[in-house]
Amino acid sequence: CCLGKQVVVVDGLKEVLKELKSIGRNLNQLVTLAHMGRITVVNLDSVRQAFSELCAAVRLILERKRW
Numbered sequence: 382c383c384l385g386k387q388v389v390v391v392d393g394l395k396e397v398l399k400e401l402k403s404i405g406r407n408l409n410q411l412v413t414l415a416h417m418g419r420i421t422v423v424n425l426d427s428v429r430q431a432f433s434e435l436c437a438a439v440r441l442i443l444e445r446k447r448w
Contacts, residue, residue, distance in 0.1 A: 391442055
């Protein structure tokens with residue numbers, strides 16, 4: 382608003398952001414365990430794909446709201 386741009390509130394994004402934060406915490410815990418040597422192999426291909434799709438969906442929602 383201070384920059385002269387329209388402020389857009391998107392319903393439902395609060396829940397999405399909460400989930401993204403949870404995913405980030407879980408990934409951080411896995412990295413910590415890997416650095417400690419307590420786990421050695423984690424296959425995150427499906428997680429990466431799902432996260433990528435979620436981010437694309439959020440971008441699409443935000444782009445639609447701008448118009």
